[in-house]
Amino acid sequence: MDIKTFLANCTLALAESGASSPRLDCELFLTRLLAIDRVHFFSHPEHEITDEQAAAFERLVVRRKGGEPVSYIIGEKEFWSLRFAVTPAVLIPRPETECLLEEALRLYPPPGEGLSICDIGTGSGIIAVVLAKELPLARIVATDISALALSVARKNAALHGVSGRVEFRQSDVFGDIAGDFDLICSNPPYITDAGYERLPDGIRKFEPRGALAAGADGLDIYRRIIGEAENHLKKGGRLFFEIGEEQRNPVTALLLEAGVYTDIRCRSDYGGMDRVLSARKV
Ligand SMILES: C[S@@+](CC[C@H](N)C(=O)[O-])C[C@H]1O[C@@H](n2cnc3c(N)ncnc32)[C@H](O)[C@@H]1O
Known part of the structure; x- marks a missing residue:
């Protein structure tokens, strides 16, 4: 069968299962599977796919129909215009996290000579890797409680x-x-335990709980970082947090209570939500 017909059939099958962007998902699967780019894909609709390729593709569609996120199925996600393994x-990686990087790079522009940076909860490593690329003279430490996450982050740093x-x-x-x-x-x-239970199935069933939920008020990890950072920030150094909806005031209150932070700034994301909070150690 040619890829144009095959794609149309699979898109329909995925749409019937309730997927929100079936055409895009199928295009992504097909371009990855055939190792072709989208231009080739559209300029050669007559390209025949083999039975083996069709069977492999259908296995991906079955996973997607089960609600698994596309990024886990294809094993990567674009962030900061770079490809990251996941x-x-x-x-x-969520696009909003680019705002934290934009804000950090606005206040600490390249090349970052002499800067030492710590990324807490690095996950796939996006923050540490982008900062390493944008600030070629900085030294960076990236941490996570999860050894499995760190192995993904190491892979992305190598990539x-x-x-x-x-x-x-x-x-x-x-x-x-x-x-x-x-x-x-x-x-x-930074999600509350109750909020976690209300997350869509596609997130709750597949993404790690430890990367999302942070106690009854969602502030457990902010509380710990703010408390401990005062011993790990240089005088005049700055703390940058991504924050969730309605967390500007409670996280600001935690910073003020600590008594060592000043110049607290908040930046919105492109949807107009408060998204990044930063503070300078006195
Ligand atoms: C919201 S994810 C962020 C991952 C990545 N930095 C990003 O922006 O996509 C939070 C990360 O914090 C890690 N984490 C959770 N609790 C932690 C703790 N107590 N100490 C260090 N890392 C922790 C999780 O394993 C997860 O990788």
Whole structure:
């Protein structure tokens, strides 16, 4: 069968299962499976697919019909215009997290000479890897409590040629981290336990709970980072957090209560939601 007809049939089958973007999903699967780009795909609709390729493709569609996110099925996600490997051990990178990087790079522009940076809860490594690429003279430590997540992050650092400048450490917040930093960045888990139960199935069933939920008020990890960061930030150093909906005030209150942070700034994402909170250590 030619790819045009095959794609139309599969899109229909996926649409019937209730997938929200069946055509796009099928295009992604097919371009990955056949190792062709979209231009080739559209300019050669007559391209015949083999029975073997059709069977492999159908296995991907069955996984998608079961609600598995496309990024886990194809094993990657684009972020900051770069491709990152993802597995079910890590949160799938969200576009909002680019705002944290934009804000950090606005205040600490390249090349980052002499800067030391710590990324807490690195997951797939997106924050650490992008900072390593954008700030070629900075030194970066990336941590996660999950050894499996760290192995994905290491792979991504290698993929983007920054392994030599990012040190990966398994650590519960700052438990196994020595030294102090100019910047501490984190997109920690920040969903309340009750909010977690209301997340769509596609997230709850497939993404790691430990990357999402953070206690009754969703502030458990912020509380710990804010408390411990004061011993790991240099004087004048800055803390950057991604925050969730309605967390600007409670996280600001935690920063103020700590008594060592000033110049607290909030930045919205492109949907107008408060998304990044940063503060300077006095
Ligand atoms: C929301 S995900 C963020 C992942 C990645 N930084 C991103 O922005 O896509 C939070 C990450 O924090 C990690 N984490 C959760 N609790 C932690 C803890 N106590 N100490 C260190 N990392 C933790 C999770 O394993 C997960 O990888």
